[in-house]
Amino acid sequence: MNYLNSTNGTQKIGEIIIVSPSNDDNRKFIQAICRQAVSVDHAVTYGEMEINENLSLYFYGIGYKRSQYNFAWELVAKKVLGYVVLFNWFDDVLFPETKEMIDFLALRVEAPIIIAGDVQDHPFPVGQRIFQPGITFSRQTKFMLCRLSERTSVKKIVISLLDALIDQMP
Amino acid sequence: MHEIVLIEQESEPAKRLIEAFENHRFNVSFFQDGLEAYQYCLRTPPRVILTDLDVPKLNGMQLFKRLKENPLLKEIPVIFLAKELEVEERIKSMSPGIDDYIYKPYIPEEVVARVDCIIQEVETIDQAMHDSKHGFAGNLAEMNLVDLIQTLDLGEKSGVIHLLHDDEKGLVYLDKGKVIDAHLDSFDSEGALTTMLTWLDGSFYVTLEELQRARVLNKSNRDILLLGTKLIQEWRQLAGQLPPFDSAVMASNGIDNNSLTPIEKRVLSVFQSPVRIKRGISLCKLDGLTSLKLIQKFLNNGWLVAAPTAGTENADGNEMMDRVKEIRESSHSLHTRIASFFKKRSQTDFESENPSQGDLKEHLADEKKNPSGRNHQSRLAHRIYLSRGDLMLIRQHILAE
Numbered sequence: 001m002n003y004l005n006s007t008n009g010t011q012k013i014g015e016i017i018i019v020s021p022s023n024d025d026n027r028k029f030i031q032a033i034c035r036q037a038v039s040v041d042h043a044v045t046y047g048e049m050e051i052n053e054n055l056s057l058y059f060y061g062i063g064y065k066r067s068q069y070n071f072a073w074e075l076v077a078k079k080v081l082g083y084v085v086l087f088n089w090f091d092d093v094l095f096p097e098t099k100e101m102i103d104f105l106a107l108r109v110e111a112p113i114i115i116a117g118d119v120q121d122h123p124f125p126v127g128q129r130i131f132q133p134g135i136t137f138s139r140q141t142k143f144m145l146c147r148l149s150e151r152t153s154v155k156k157i158v159i160s161l162l163d164a165l166i167d168q169m170p
Numbered sequence: 171m172h173e174i175v176l177i178e179q180e181s182e183p184a185k186r187l188i189e190a191f192e193n194h195r196f197n198v199s200f201f202q203d204g205l206e207a208y209q210y211c212l213r214t215p216p217r218v219i220l221t222d223l224d225v226p227k228l229n230g231m232q233l234f235k236r237l238k239e240n241p242l243l244k245e246i247p248v249i250f251l252a253k254e255l256e257v258e259e260r261i262k263s264m265s266p267g268i269d270d271y272i273y274k275p276y277i278p279e280e281v282v283a284r285v286d287c288i289i290q291e292v293e294t295i296d297q298a299m300h301d302s303k304h305g306f307a308g309n310l311a312e313m314n315l316v317d318l319i320q321t322l323d324l325g326e327k328s329g330v331i332h333l334l335h336d337d338e339k340g341l342v343y344l345d346k347g348k349v350i351d352a353h354l355d356s357f358d359s360e361g362a363l364t365t366m367l368t369w370l371d372g373s374f375y376v377t378l379e380e381l382q383r384a385r386v387l388n389k390s391n392r393d394i395l396l397l398g399t400k401l402i403q404e405w406r407q408l409a410g411q412l413p414p415f416d417s418a419v420m421a422s423n424g425i426d427n428n429s430l431t432p433i434e435k436r437v438l439s440v441f442q443s444p445v446r447i448k449r450g451i452s453l454c455k456l457d458g459l460t461s462l463k464l465i466q467k468f469l470n471n472g473w474l475v476a477a478p479t480a481g482t483e484n485a486d487g488n489e490m491m492d493r494v495k496e497i498r499e500s501s502h503s504l505h506t507r508i509a510s511f512f513k514k515r516s517q518t519d520f521e522s523e524n525p526s527q528g529d530l531k532e533h534l535a536d537e538k539k540n541p542s543g544r545n546h547q548s549r550l551a552h553r554i555y556l557s558r559g560d561l562m563l564i565r566q567h568i569l570a571e
Contacts, residue, residue: 012556014560159568165561
């Protein structure tokens, strides 16, 4: 598996890391965008989107727990396009863990981060008027609500991440 | 009565839509060209604009652009009526600002419902913004009643603190910074205040206003704050000894009712069917600490036992929807919650503020002790290896899929 986002003339690869307390949610996210998600082991979910014969987008879903931080963290962190931090909007119990994860990423990485609150099948808590464009807190981070069960919603998250990258480029 | 502007080329579907709106007490101004509609909006700004994409003189997109450039009209919600393919190709790649889009052919009743929803959302946001200009709002987890009283006392402010905790709503009245009264259903003033001092989750908003209200509570703020601090400490200690508050418990069989006090009977009756501990505390209608102490006692005695999860979901079938309703109603606290993610903190602050956060703290501490040659205080540099063209290609591919 080629972790490097390099232009070696054969294959260019972009990587996005999805982080959430639930491997199931990682799988749902990746499945929504890639149509197929594969569990590499109990901690990592993987999905691949082929853009054309020379360009692919890889998704890695990992959990919050420390054991999963050992996933070549610093190597991947330098080359990854960005991160999506997923959490269940209605789960107050895991809210502090989500905050911890975001603090960790905000301290350590420079890549864009999209924080995505999954509202599941419930109505959006506040009008989509606020959240359609997302709320941008800094050049690096943006908050959005989403529904993991809706492909369009998950696509919006990835598009926002790409937009954050494109905006940074000359 | 809300004013709607409808811009639609086809008269027949427009007629049915107008009828549906008028049946729901909306007033509709109908246009078949975009320019005339825009000129009308300049004179009489409507509540909502519904527009077909393909209308003459000023098409839907051009109209939208003009509206957003006009400071008087830019806040008006705009809904596009469009054929599905048009939506996929054009609208979804647009910059944000569109409030909704409705596929044609549409069901008039559905359009009315969507418009109604948008108007309600806008009004909720406007109300929240209004409230925040005349006070402030937030989350009790970030700022509890003790903090709020302290803040208003410092500023010698008069007003009302509105608190929302699960489905309970309480009020605390202050005159020039001094607490004069409190209100919570089923409690007297003192009981209400004592109960609300232990509310560590939920939301609040404060309205600043001069009060014409007699003083009912005679405790000094100093005594209230001391009491509040003590109660919170006790609460946290007790809560730490109990299962998580979203655990469901229920009364076990074979309890000898004759050995129970009236209050104990009352609390146990709340748990006849499975109930989450957090919800049970609200249902007891006692001050939170007393409820918590009794729940602890019952758990220790085996009078309360863990309930099966499936049963709980049935018993608390409306709990999730109530929670959704609460979230909808407290939109102003949402920003506080989100903003809490982004408090600037240094690595040192993080470690000192979170001594109990084992895993992450350990991880960061380990890195400090065993550096792998990198500067662990600095952020990991980020380099984008793909070109702008590659990223645009990926973006296009995702949109098209």
